[in-house]
Amino acid sequence: MENTQPEGGENNRDLxxxxxxxxxHPTQDSVAVAVGSDLRVFDLRGNCAVTLVDETGEAFHKDSIRAIRYGANGxxxxxxxxxxxxxxxSTDSWRCIASVCSEKRVSAVAVSNDGLYVCFADKFGVVWVVDLHGLDGNETLVNKKASPLLAHYCSIITSLEFSPDGRFIVSADRDFKIRVTVFPKKPLDGAHEIQSFCLGHTEFRLIYVQLRGPFDRFVSRLAFLFTxxxxxxxxxxxxxxxxVRLWDINPxxxxxxCEFGSKAGIVDYNGNEVSCSTVTDLCTIPGILLVSCDLSSQTFGAVKVISNMGDSFIPTSLGCSSTAELLWTITGVSKLHGYDHNSLTCVRVLSGFKKTIPDAAEPELTVLDDxxxxxxxxxxxxxxxxxxxxEEVFLAAAEAVKTSMCNLLIKKQYTTEKREFRKRGRNDKKTKK
Structure with missing residues (x-):
């Protein structure tokens, strides 16, 4: 039998x-953080750490968590x-009320606005739907099965969002496509009506604060602005x-x-202008998303760069409540090789997003003290x-995150010979001799 191991250890997930x-939480009742397989929740109303309850008796997750989110009603x-x-x-009891086993690793999740369905995307480009009817948060753990909803066909889905009115589910992939699909009345039967495609992210460059490198034309994040x-x-x-692009999804x-990098004049730590940077997350706040947005004219406005967070703070995720008074940010990674720390996290919170006087100048954003x-x-x-x-450990972590995101989001390019070689190594392609 031929040696079919991929060269260079490109599939070595230990790296x-x-x-x-x-x-x-939508009303800022709690905040959740995931780093590696560790899930941490803090109850802001009770001012106490949350103890998660999972009746399987095992670790909550056995491998790295790649997606977390609250439902629209919290x-x-x-x-x-x-x-x-x-x-x-259930956020009332913080008990695991349903567990679903996916066929592939999961890359994105979304919860329907009525809280009756959970959708998730796997690494093969398939979006699955889980029916949550009958779950009230007080019953014993239920093992649910997922049904296929739609597919992007072999392209990793990077983001899933329900539209504010619940009519559509929007999915983005690493091949620059944004698909707007009508969410059916019977989701378990599949979604067969495509409303539109939002196509425009096609150039070979990058976007968002402080994560920089040779990325591709993937669509990394989606979010909705509505009033x-x-x-x-x-x-x-x-x-x-x-x-950053603004879309009317119906047509x-x-x-x-918004050509983010050029408008904001982003520079690196040495003062050199950066021509390429990538969006790692989006968090929509009324009027501000680092880029202000005028919904009446359907245009972007001024670009505001948050520059007072420190050189070693490289945001990997953002979050805010529906009131958007505070912007929660985090940096950190798990499995950082070469250091004693199994996981690193640092949370910082920014205030100053709410305008108190109409037509007043944008307030100065400030990082709250601990x-x-x-x-x-x-x-x-x-x-x-x-x-x-x-600080040097966090800088090393930032470099590790860039490499990890490259591996996740950029499609590998192979010569014809290498592609045929890899096909021979697939289990479903091997022939007996």
């Missing part, structure tokens, strides 16, 4: 790191990742092409494009841990 993630929380498990938690005047909402997408029309953060030391000890980490 991967998992960026830290953060998610905030009653559900979902976590998923490389262990192929999707866990649904009482615009309940249908507008889609915002961030990508590897150095743009799939591109409304505006004692000003809701929950203060108790929260930080729970979400970060009590280990003090040197």
């Amino acid at each position: 991967e790191v998992a960026p830290a993630l953060i998610s905030v 009653k559900l929380f979902v976590s998923s990742g490389d262990d192929k498990l999707v866990k649904v938690w 009482a005047d615009y309940p249908q909402g507008f889609l915002v997408s961030g990508s590897g092409d150095s743009t 799939g029309t591109l409304l505006d494009t 004692n000003e953060v809701p929950g203060a030391e108790k929260l930080l000890e729970k979400l970060q841990g009590s280990v003090t980490v040197e």
Whole structure:
């Protein structure tokens, strides 16, 4: 038998790191952080750490968590990742009320606005749906089965979002496609009606604060902007092409494009201008997303760069409540090789997003001191841990995150010969001799 091991150890997952993630309850009742396989939650109302309850008796997750999020009404929380498990938690009791086994590793999750369905995407480009009817958060753990909803066909899905009115589910992949699909009345039968495609992220460049490197044209994040005047909402997408884009999803029309790097004049730590940077996360706040947005004119406005967070703080995830008074950010990774720390996390909270006077100048964004953060030391000890980490370690972690994101989001290019060689190594292609 031929030796079919991929060269260069490109599939050696021991070399991967998992960026830290953060998610905030819609009414800021709690904050959740995931780093590696560790899931940490802090109850802001009770000012105490949350003890998660999983009746399987095993670790909550056995491998790196890649997606966490609250449902729109805050009653559900979902976590998923490389262990192929999707866990649904009740935020009232913080018990795991449903567990779903995926066929492939999970890359993105979304919860329907009514909280009756959880959708997740796997590494093969398939979006699955789980029916949560009948779960009230007080019953014993239920093992659910997922049904296929739609597919992007062999392209990793990087982000899933439900539209504000719940009519559509929007999916983005690493091949620059954004698909808007009508969410059916019977989701378990599949989604067969495509509303539109939002196509525009096609150039070979990059976007977002402080993670920089040779990325590709993937669409990395989706988010919706909506107000009482615009309940249908507008889609915002961030990508590897150095743009943030604003869309009307009904016709799939591109409304505006912000060339983020050039407008903001982003520079590196040595003062050199950076031509390429990538969007790692999006968090929509009324009027501000680092880029202000005028929904009445459907255009982007001024670009505001948060520059007072320190050189070693490289945000890997963002979160905010529906009131958007505070922006929660996190940096950190798991499985950082060459250091004694199994996982690193640092949480910082920014204030100053709410305008108090109409037409007033944008308020100055400030990073809250540790004692000003809701929950203060108790929260930080729970979400970060009590280990003090040197700045150089976080800088090394930032480099590891860049490499990990490259491996995740950029499609590998192979020669015809190498492609045929790899095909011969597939289990479903091997022939007996």
